[in-house]
Amino acid sequence: MTTIGPKIRRSLRSAVCTPLHILLNRIDPPVIVLLYHRVATLASDPEMLAVTPENFRAQLLHLKENHQLVRFEEDWTKKTKPAVAITFDDGYADNVLQALPIIEEVGVPATFFVSTGAIGSTREYWWHELERLILGVRILPPRFTMEDGSGGRSWPSATLRERREFYHGMVRLMNDTDAEHRNNRLAQLRIWAGAEPAPAGTHRAMTVEELRLLDGSSRVTIGAHTVTHTRLSSLTADAQREEIMASKRQLETWLGHEIPVFSYPFGRRCEYTKESIALCREAGFSKAAANFPGQAHRWTDQYQIPRHLVRDWPVKLFAEKLRGFWSR
Ligand SMILES: [Zn+2]
Incomplete structure (x- = not known):
């Protein structure tokens, strides 16, 4: 029995998938949603969540020059060109201290999904x-x-x-x-x-004041991301309800306006459930972001919008990855 090697399997898949995606992209220009977590220069980053400020600036300039940018919460059905949306998860302080000035300087929109339990905490995630x-x-x-x-x-x-x-x-x-x-x-x-709980230092979440500063930018939308950042599929429906509703309520109390969108912690399909989706609708969110690669089309489930994780890629590699995202 012969087995097909991963390289051949990949090229077979792309030979079939790419023309299909090209066709679908002609019928309905897609939105590619990018997922960032941190903009920081770290000594150690085993989860590869941080993009350096230099690479982040270059990535945003590339996006601004080459793509239409849309807000995550916008109605995308009316757009006539492919577009990119920028999102951040979790609520690290560096989102305000490092990412926001670059977002303002380049002039692009971004949505920040924030876990409320960590806000203002001196403890590490x-x-x-x-x-x-x-x-x-x-x-x-x-x-x-x-x-x-x-x-x-x-x-x-x-x-x-x-x-x-x-x-x-x-x-x-x-x-x-x-x-x-x-x-x-x-x-x-x-x-x-033999260790003590340590203050979070460079890994801390933003404070309520920093969250308000972020929210005050005309480029920024704040979304909810639960309270304790627990995998929703590991929780009972009641516990899921509390995580989803309480994070929305808390953000609305802090910021004094409605929170329109949500993202699932971790976000792969196995990490939320049918109940999570129903609860997001019930909470009044217009969209929810997941975390698996794909394109958002008119027919995409608004409560399971795919996103592409961005790593600390220099701009040349970033541009190459983006080209791949249009056909995946
Ligand atoms: Zn998260």
Whole structure:
């Protein structure tokens, strides 16, 4: 039996898909929605969430020169040309301190989806605390065993490679649980590593004042992104309702106006449910953003809008990636 190699499979797929996308793009010019998280220069970035200010500026200039830009919350059905929308997830302080001045300078619209639980907190986001505890410079005991009534999972942590596997294993586990369990696991890890909870430093979320500053820009729209950034598909319908509704209410209280749009934490299809979509409609959001690649057409589900993650690409590579996004 012969198997088709990944390279041949890719070119077969693109031979079939590309003409179909070209046809669909002629019928209805698509919107490509870009997903950023951070604009910062970091010493370590294992989740590859940060784009440097230099690359971000060059990427925006490229977009401005070569593409029509639309706002995420706009009605896209009337547009006559393909377009790009810029979005950010989570609510890092660097969105205000680094990204906003570049957005204003270049003059492009952007939507920022914010998790309200982290706003104003001096604590790190849980994924940064994991990174600091497991991949940081400290000397660790050779093994960590988690006590959570599930039989005690255990990871070796003696070598760098083991620590990396441990870190990625913990990220997967934490993605699958709620805030209470995450905090319990972080507390266990802190005791095990002999570490204190640290102030968030460069990884902090924005304060309420910074959120208001961001919202005050005519280029910016603020959207909701739950309270605790928990995978919605891991929650009961009632807990999902609370995460979605409370984040919208809290943002509206802080900012004094309606919050029109939402994005799902993590955002892959397995990370939200039919109930999440129904709750977004019920909450009065006009659109919700997901996190899987694709183009937004007139016929795309407005509550599962695909987005393309942007990495710290120099402008040449960014332009190349964008060309690929039009045919994927
Ligand atoms: Zn997020």
